Every structure is written in structure tokens, then in C-alpha cells.
Amino acid sequence: MTRPKLLITHPFDEAVALDALVASVDEHGRASARQFEGRPHPAYANMVGPFGGVTAAQALAAVLAHPERLGEPVALTVNFAAALADAPFRVEARPARTNRSTQHWTVTMTQTGADGVDAVMLTASAVTALRRDTWNAVDAPMPAVAAATDVPRAPFTDRVSWVGRYDMRPVAGAIPQHWDGTEADSLTQLWLRDDPPRPLDFLSLTALADAFFPRIWRRRARMTPIGTVSMTVYFHASAAELAATGEGYLLGQARAQSFFNGYFDQSAELWNEAGHLLATTHQIVYYKE
Amino acid sequence: MTRPKLLITHPFDEAVALDALVASVDEHGRASARQFEGRPHPAYANMVGPFGGVTAAQALAAVLAHPERLGEPVALTVNFAAALADAPFRVEARPARTNRSTQHWTVTMTQTGADGVDAVMLTASAVTALRRDTWNAVDAPMPAVAAATDVPRAPFTDRVSWVGRYDMRPVAGAIPQHWDGTEADSLTQLWLRDDPPRPLDFLSLTALADAFFPRIWRRRARMTPIGTVSMTVYFHASAAELAATGEGYLLGQARAQSFFNGYFDQSAELWNEAGHLLATTHQIVYYKE
Numbered sequence: 001m002t003r004p005k006l007l008i009t010h011p012f013d014e015a016v017a018l019d020a021l022v023a024s025v026d027e028h029g030r031a032s033a034r035q036f037e038g039r040p041h042p043a044y045a046n047m048v049g050p051f052g053g054v055t056a057a058q059a060l061a062a063v064l065a066h067p068e069r070l071g072e073p074v075a076l077t078v079n080f081a082a083a084l085a086d087a088p089f090r091v092e093a094r095p096a097r098t099n100r101s102t103q104h105w106t107v108t109m110t111q112t113g114a115d116g117v118d119a120v121m122l123t124a125s126a127v128t129a130l131r132r133d134t135w136n137a138v139d140a141p142m143p144a145v146a147a148a149t150d151v152p153r154a155p156f157t158d159r160v161s162w163v164g165r166y167d168m169r170p171v172a173g174a175i176p177q178h179w180d181g182t183e184a185d186s187l188t189q190l191w192l193r194d195d196p197p198r199p200l201d202f203l204s205l206t207a208l209a210d211a212f213f214p215r216i217w218r219r220r221a222r223m224t225p226i227g228t229v230s231m232t233v234y235f236h237a238s239a240a241e242l243a244a245t246g247e248g249y250l251l252g253q254a255r256a257q258s259f260f261n262g263y264f265d266q267s268a269e270l271w272n273e274a275g276h277l278l279a280t281t282h283q284i285v286y287y288k289e
Numbered sequence: 290m291t292r293p294k295l296l297i298t299h300p301f302d303e304a305v306a307l308d309a310l311v312a313s314v315d316e317h318g319r320a321s322a323r324q325f326e327g328r329p330h331p332a333y334a335n336m337v338g339p340f341g342g343v344t345a346a347q348a349l350a351a352v353l354a355h356p357e358r359l360g361e362p363v364a365l366t367v368n369f370a371a372a373l374a375d376a377p378f379r380v381e382a383r384p385a386r387t388n389r390s391t392q393h394w395t396v397t398m399t400q401t402g403a404d405g406v407d408a409v410m411l412t413a414s415a416v417t418a419l420r421r422d423t424w425n426a427v428d429a430p431m432p433a434v435a436a437a438t439d440v441p442r443a444p445f446t447d448r449v450s451w452v453g454r455y456d457m458r459p460v461a462g463a464i465p466q467h468w469d470g471t472e473a474d475s476l477t478q479l480w481l482r483d484d485p486p487r488p489l490d491f492l493s494l495t496a497l498a499d500a501f502f503p504r505i506w507r508r509r510a511r512m513t514p515i516g517t518v519s520m521t522v523y524f525h526a527s528a529a530e531l532a533a534t535g536e537g538y539l540l541g542q543a544r545a546q547s548f549f550n551g552y553f554d555q556s557a558e559l560w561n562e563a564g565h566l567l568a569t570t571h572q573i574v575y576y577k578e
Contacts, residue, residue: 074518074519074552074573075368075518075519075573077366077368077414077519077521079364079366079385079393079414079416081385081386081388081393082386082388096368096370096397096409096412097370097371097408097409097410097412099370099371102518102575104368104370104409104412106395106412108385119386120385120386120393121386123385123386123393123395123414124414125366125368125412125413125414125519127368127518127519127573129518129551129552129575131549131550131551131552132550132551133550134548134549134550134551134576134577134578135509135548135578136548136549136550137472137508137547137548138546138547138548139474139475139508139544139545139546139547139548140546140547183426185428186428219426219428220424229363229364229391229416229418230363230364230366230414230416230521232366232519232521232571234547234552234554234571234573236546236547236549236552236554237549238550255428256428257427257428257429257525257558257566257569258426258427258428258429258523258525258566258569259423259424259425259426259427259428260420260423260425260525260526260566261420261421261422261423261425261527262418262420262421262423263363263418263420263523263525265523265525265569267556267569267571269546277546277547277549280546280547280554280556280571282521282523282556282569282571284363284364284416284523286391286418287423288423289423289424
């Protein structure tokens with residue numbers, strides 16, 4: 001893998017970079033919250049506001065940057081309360097409880113509105129933990145599909161920037177070619193990785209967990225307006241497994257289970273090429289009509 | 290269905306009852322938090338602390354009791370930071386952001402320790418929404434299994450109280466009869482409902498989402514110590530569908546996908562007897578060894 005020498009910083013690293021603001025203590029003097037400033041990155045712009053996967057990664061980045069952090073991420077839930085404006089935001093990470101081997105985090109992302117008032121744009125929770133070696137097993141083996149390099153890359157025809165930041169190679173259930181309302185199942189399988197390639201870490205894995213196109217588009221072949229409301233990622237790997245994955249492809253598989261009165265769910269898995277299930281992820285998504 | 294006349298209050302209703310404490314405003318004067326007092330109920334006691342499903346329901350109850358609540362629950366994530374002591378707790382629900390048709394909630398449950406200091410026992414987030422009638426579909430149809438009334442109830446041999454509060458009728462993947470370390474798949478299917486029967490609502494559905502025995506017990510046939518760390522419930526029904534379910538059985542299906550260095554996941558579905566997928570739910574669970 002050769003990378004152009006002039007590319008000093010990967011756009012994803014630029015996107016998740018946070019500046020530390022003042023340290024603070026919560027209203028009960030209980031624990032030390034830390035505030036950071038970040039901003040949406042033009043390379044990851046979406047139709048309205050930034051790509052939610054990067055926003056989720058920015059929320060997790062505040063936890064990872066906190067000096068009192070214990071261990072590595074096990075769970076992350078991000079609630080998208082409003083589309084971020086194209087302006088700086090503040091993100092606060094607070095250890096709500098620290099146990100011997102686990103730590104519970106709350107995260108809040110705010111932006112100052114035109115009226116000068118701070119508004120909550122995102123809330124999140126995370127669990128970090130010191131892992132120990134245990135008996136392990138995978139009950140969701142990677143589906144047998146063609147190797148990533150044998151699958152052609154999907155042409156980048158999307159109008160939004162962030163899609164171009166991922167090399168996506170659909171194996172099954174690609175985005176509809178004809179928006180003719182033909183109903184199908186909601187399953188998609190694809191190989192994917194950052195473009196340009198970038199060694200995998202918890203932040204990029206978080207963003208990749210949100211990289212599937214909306215299940216309702218696959219299900220209905222109709223361009224329905226959607227917006228993810230809440231997303232959860234469970235990490236089934238330590239930094240060592242992510243480092244071993246390197247710049248390799250991940251196989252992603254996503255499907256919906258219910259579309260009901262304005263909200264559908266998505267469950268997805270992400271394996272590396274060696275077949276390690278790195279993350280399982282779930283979200284609930286608003287849809288119109 | 291006849292119910293003894295003397296049973297005035299269902300134990301579940303007793304368990305999720307909260308007393309309103311003072312109203313308060315958050316540190317930014319942004320929105321009105323409400324505090325309630327609740328307590329673990331002996332009928333739902335677990336090995337250590339109360340049954341987490343009821344604790345999750347108590348967290349949601351604080352949201353539902355808030356006078357500014359908009360709409361019905363769409364998503365709930367509960368992070369179990371520590372096992373509750375057998376003593377009263379305070380639960381605070383705060384609308385972090387209210388949009389036109391959605392509302393984002395943060396919930397914190399605290400208990401005062403022996404040292405007189407308040408400690409966070411649980412954090413949660415919820416999304417409530419005004420739903421509209423839309424195109425609907427179920428991509429996870431209910432498995433074809435024998436009717437609930439044709440399946441014998443599992444004998445109540447458990448040492449913990451809460452298991453007796455549920456009528457469970459395993460269809461596949463019952464709890465191991467022999468703890469002999471024989472590995473199996475992690476799938477369980479069972480009919481279940483409250484005992485005594487109780488009309489379904491969002492609170493009891495939340496508790497039912499946590500009623501599956503630990504996947505690792507099924508997977509390994511070993512009595513491994515476990516504890517749920519974080520649990521998410523997506524609701525695919527409105528109050529009308531829950532009311533139509535009434536005191537009927539739900540078919541629950543649960544499986545794990547990964548067991549990795551101390552944490553395994555569980556994904557589960559809950560259908561009513563009419564085949565409506567009422568909820569999908571996910572959790573990540575600590576396990577020892």
C-alpha cells in the first residue's frame with residue numbers, strides 16, 4: 001500500500017481532532033468533566049449537517065481524550081438530538097461512575113445558536129473497561145463472500161461528500177439502481193474501509209458503524225427522507241485487534257427488523273478480513289411517510 | 290382470565306411506582322429536570338441487587354412521569370453503573386432537547402452511600418416521539434413455533450425472586466439442565482408474560498426485554514458470573530398496540546454474537562401473539578473467566 005507522501009494528515013484525523021477547553025467539575029463536585037472544542041469537517045459533510053458516524057466518533061474522542069479514562073471502549077450510545085450547524089461545537093465528557101474495571105461516561109455536545117443560547121445537539125453515553133483474557137467465541141461467523149479485492153468498488157455518484165471518504169464494495173443488497181418502489185429485503189453486505197486507507201482504531205470503527213445507506217432505501221427503492229435518532233456500538237475487540245486489522249477492509253452486514261410509524265431499526269456487524277467480529281451496532285432511524 | 294379479587298396492586302406496578310420530589314432546573318437554566326424517589330421491590334430481587342429489567346423500567350418511568358414529556362418512547366438506553374443497594378434511590382429525568390416531534394432525555398439514578406455521598410448507580414437516555422401513520426413493514430417475522438398454551442411452563446427452580454414474576458415457556462434453547470460445559474449455540478426462544486398476568490405497557494415491555502437468562506449460560510453450560518453493563522430497547526409499537534396485546538404472551542428470541550475478553554452481546558426480539566414485533570433489544574454483558 002503506497003500512500004502519497006504529500007498527504008500529511010488524514011481527513012478523518014482532522015475531523016476527530018478536538019481542542020481541550022477548561023476543566024470543570026459537575027454540580028455535585030462529584031467528578032471532573034472535561035470540555036473540548038471540535039468542528040464539522042467539510043470532507044464528511046452530509047445532506048444536512050455532517051455525517052453522523054463522524055459526529056459519533058467525535059463524541060467518543062472526548063472520552064478517549066479525558067485524562068481520567070480507564071481502559072478501552074466497550075459500548076457507545078449516541079443520541080442525535082439535532083443536526084449540527086457548520087460551526088464549532090463544544091463536547092463535554094464526564095465520568096459518571098468509575099468502578100474497579102469499568103467506567104461509565106456521559107457526553108454532551110452543544111452549539112451556540114443564533115440567539116446566543118447554548119443548545120444540546122447530541123447526548124451520548126459510553127462504557128470503557130479494562131479487559132482481561134477470557135474464554136472467547138463468535139456466534140455470528142463472517143458470511144462467505146468474495147474477497148474485497150475481487151469485488152468492484154461502487155461508483156461514487158452521491159451528492160454528499162462523506163460517501164467519497166469510504167471505499168465501499170457491495171457484495172449483496174447494493175443501493176437501488178432504479179428508484180421504482182420495488183420492495184426487497186433490507187439486507188446489505190459490503191466491504192468497506194476509509195479512503196484514503198487509514199489504520200483502524202476505535203474512532204474510525206465508530207464512524208464505519210454508521211456508513212450503511214438507510215435500510216428503508218434498500219427496502220422500498222424510494223428516496224425517503226431519514227435521520228438517525230440513536231445509535232449504539234458494542235466493541236468486541238481491543239486496540240490490539242484493531243491495530244492488527246490495519247488498513248484492511250471490513251465486511252459490513254446490515255438489516256432492518258421493523259419499520260413502524262416513522263421509525264425503523266438497523267442491526268449491523270463489522271468483521272475484519274481475518275473474520276474477527278470487531279463490532280456489532282444498532283440504530284433507530286426516523287423516516288418520513 | 291380470572292384474577293383474585295384480593296390482588297389490588299400488581300407487584301410490577303408497586304415496583305415502578307415513583308414519588309415526585311422537588312422540581313429543579315439544570316446548571317444552564319436550560320430545561321426542567323424532575324426528581325423522583327423509588328425503591329427496589331422485593332418481588333423482583335436478583336442475586337445481587339434488583340432485576341435490571343425493573344430498574345430499566347424505573348428509569349423510563351421517570352421520563353413518562355415528567356410533565357413536559359412529548360409523545361411515546363421510541364428508544365431507551367440504560368447503563369448499569371453499579372448494583373443498587375436495597376434502599377430508596379433518586380431518579381432524575383431531564384429533557385435535554387425538545388424538537389417539534391421528538392424529545393431527547395437524560396436520566397440519572399443515584400443512591401446515598403454509607404459515607405453520606407451521592408453516587409451514580411445508573412445513567413440512561415431515552416427518545417420519545419409523536420408518531421405519525423406511515424408505510425410499515427416487519428423484516429423480522431415471528432418464527433413459527435407452538436402456541437404459548439401448548440408449551441409447558443418452565444419449572445421455577447431459581448433461587449432469585451424475579452424469575453417467579455414471569456411465566457416463561459421455553460420453545461428452544463432452554464436454560465441448561467446439566468451444567469457440564471457442553472457448548473451449544475446461544476439461541477433461546479420462549480413465550481413469556483408477567484405473573485400474575487398484567488396488561489402490557491412500555492414499562493413492562495422494557496422489563497421483559499431483560500428477562501432472558503444470560504446467553505453465556507446457554508452457550509457454555511457453565512454457571513458464569515455475569516452482569517449487564519448497558520441495554521438498549523427500541524420500541525416498534527405505540528400504546529395502542531401494547532393495549533391490544535393486553536395480558537397475552539410475547540414470543541421472545543435472543544442470541545449472542547460475540548463473547549470477547551469479558552463482554553458478550555445479546556440481541557433479542559419480542560413479538561406479541563398476533564405477530565407484531567413490539568420491540569428489539571440489545572445489551573452488552575460482563576462475564577467472568
